[in-house]
Amino acid sequence: MSTTLFDKVWDSHVVRKIKDGPDVLFIDRHLIHEVTSPVAFLGLKSRKNAVLFSERTFATADHNTPTINQHLPVEDPLSANQLKALEENSAEWGISHWGLGHQQNGIVHVVGPEYGITLPGATIVCGDSHTSTHGAFGAIAFGIGTSEVEMVLSSQCIMQPKPKKMRINVNGTLGFGVTPKDVALFIISKLTTSGATGYFVEYAGDVFRNMTMEGRMTVCNLSIEMGARGGLIAPDEKTFEYVKGRQFAPKGADWNTAMDYWKTLSTDEDATFDKELTFSASEIEPMITYGTNPGMGTGISQNIPKAEDVEGGVATYKKSLDYMGFAEGETMIGKPVDYVFIGSCTNGRIEDFRAFASIVKGRKKANNITAWLVPGSHIVEAKIKEEGLLDIFHEAGFVLREPGCSACLAMNDDKVPAGKVAVSTSNRNFEGRQGPGSRTLLASPLVAAATAVTGVVTDPRTLL
Amino acid sequence: MAYDKFEILKSTAVPLPIENVDTDQIIPARFLKATERTGFGDNLFRDWRYNSDNTPKEQFVFNNPIYKGKILVGGRNFGSGSSREHAAWAVYDYGFRCVVSSFFADIFRGNCLNIGVLPVQVSAEFLDKIFKAIESNPETELEIDLPKQTITILASGEQESFEINSYKKDNMINGFDDIDYLTKMKNEITSFAETRPF
Ligand code: SF4
Secondary structure, three states: OOOOHHHHHHHOOEEEEOOOOOEEEEOOEEEEOOOOOHHHHHHHHHOOOOOOOHHHEEEEOOOOOOOOOOOOOOOOHHHHHHHHHHHHHHHHHOOEEEOOOOOOOEOHHHHHHHOOOOOOOOEEEEOOHHHHHHHHHOOEEEEOOHHHHHHHHHHOEEEEOOOEEEEEEEEOOOOOOOOHHHHHHHHHHHHOOOOOOOEEEEEEOHHHHOOOHHHHHHHHHHHHHHOOOEEEOOOOHHHHHHHOOOOOOOOHHHHHHHHHHHOOOOOOOOOOOOEEEEEEHHHOOOEEEOOOOOOOEEEOOOEOOOHHHOOOOHHHHHHHHHHHOOOOOOEOOOOEOOEEEEOHHHHOOHHHHHHHHHHHOOOOOOOOOEEEEOOOEHHHHHHHHHOOHHHHHHHHOOOEOOOOOHHHOOOOOOOOOOOOEEEEOOOOOOOOOOOOOOEEEEEOHHHHHHHHHHOEOOOHHHOO | OOOOOOOEEEEEEEEEOOOOOEHHHHOOHHHOOOOOOOOHHHHOOHHHHEOOOOOEOOOOHHHOOOOOOOEEEEOOOEOEOOOOOHHHHHHHHHOOOEEEEOOEOHHHHHHHHHHOOEEEEOOHHHHHHHHHHHHHOOOOEEEEEOOOOEEEEOOOOEEEEOOOOHHHHHHHHHOOOHHHHHHOOHHHHHHHHHOOOO
16 A cells, blocks of 8 residues: 555554554654753652653753853753753753753754754654654654653653644745745745644655755744644655764664665655645745734735735734734835844754855844844854854854754743844744744744844845 | 543633634743743733733733633634643643633644643534623533533533544543553553664
8 A cells, every 4th residue: 555654654653553542652762851841750750650761862951041151050040940950850860961061952953963863764752842843854753742751751652643644745946035944934824823733744846855954954843833743854865964974873784774764765656645735936935924923924025914815813813913013914024123033943053044144244234133143053053163154243243142942932031022023033923932022023044134234124135 | 540530511611712822822931941830820821911010901801800710712723832731731720621612733732631621622603602602691601521522501502512532531531641551551662662773
């Protein structure tokens, strides 16, 4: 029988099928961080359970860590307490722990791939919804709740009903200044934030084939924003090339065995999906969001849609625009901006900083802009320096901060003040996401860079 | 037993007729710094409930004493966004045992079921009826009958059935959770692990 990539990976991890219930799914790799794991460890203890396979769990601190002066003690006592809990729990159970200041520390979904924890054909979970990022390698990867973190710690399994399958094809060649982030925001704007709820998405077509691994990670990362549990892309030579030689990747004979298996990981030609959508690359331009969910996005040269032209409730739509301080029918270009954030597991990799540099090079940061440049990991930070990007940033008036989630969810001090507008390369523009009362416009690193040097929302194609 | 058993719940309900209510509204990220599971109810819908100086926003439904009960009724696509189970904890800790909507985000729904909050998905029409019934009389009671899988507006007798798989239903009725189930499978899991290539 012909099957999809998703079926192949999922079915090979089912330990037990429960009639009219979920599958018991074996988890190859489990990533944890300081915010969603402490209560799971408490639960483990109170039930007198033990960690079953400590070598399959990896801990990094990222969500509430400061992005300056990381060598100093963390000031906020609550954050410090969570970091300590992660360290102590990891030590108690023999879990490898990359705390603040550790050379391998960084955003969980950035360091996973960098160290070869992320592998094709694996099941990967983490208590963070953007775990979908790892799907870029042909893994089944998704976010879980804290109860499930406890399940994985104590049994290396979770219980999940098998999602339905959707394939999204994008064919053709992306236009000038159009990046993977734009492809993802475009798809979400078409599907809305609930359009893929209940599904696991496979991305197919030349646009994804031609993308770098970084670009694929950006796309898979945003799968959750259309409601999908996750998204994945069949592994190919680019994937294998990326994984080879990384610290936790298979080596020697194991590598060859793994490769034999990984090469079987694609959707059979006549396999069917519960839903299939096809878009053309030529429809996509640089995107920007104007509302309070990631589905409220538009091509940057378009106007904010009228309430009657959007699906869903008019009252909810108006409430959202009110919050943003925007009106129906307005153009986004030229809107004043106060903050620019480049970073997060969506766009905090080296390619994103290269894109940012390509525009700010030889220009100056606009005076009205506060900019936060936050690398996803120490590896990214080191590359920025090696490749001379840091000099470009400094000359243009930007400073580089230290790795972490930062203003993606604003649990640390990197908070956008109430009423201020931020162009952000992260993944969510919910009310208050980047600080109470903050207003977020999601966009690509190119749009962020163009905005950072002009001080207003700017089409990057005019500066490239 | 992981949480209270759930069989039949009869209660008034708190209406929140807003669509796409996301987890950042249910519990803003800055309240995720605890290392324990208690006290999240105070910060449920924090920024909708309180001004920045911590005075209550009077127009928000939680601050209107005529609306109360163990059932929260939300608009379509409730719980979208992050995987933070803290959102479900906050709903539970505030005193809700059931959330009704015409559509739920996946992870939020799963998190609710894992901690003993029952997500009840109804048709858009029925959701509308519930909102209207509460609007005309805030004392309107709803009855959720889990064994029969029905939700009823008691005053009018209007009823709809809802879906839940039989495994989760048994868990909710008995107060069991997945961890209880998985712990019993340890040997089976350990042998399975040996067959994994990495
Ligand atoms: S950068 Fe944002 S989305 Fe990514 S792991 Fe951190 S908080 Fe989650």
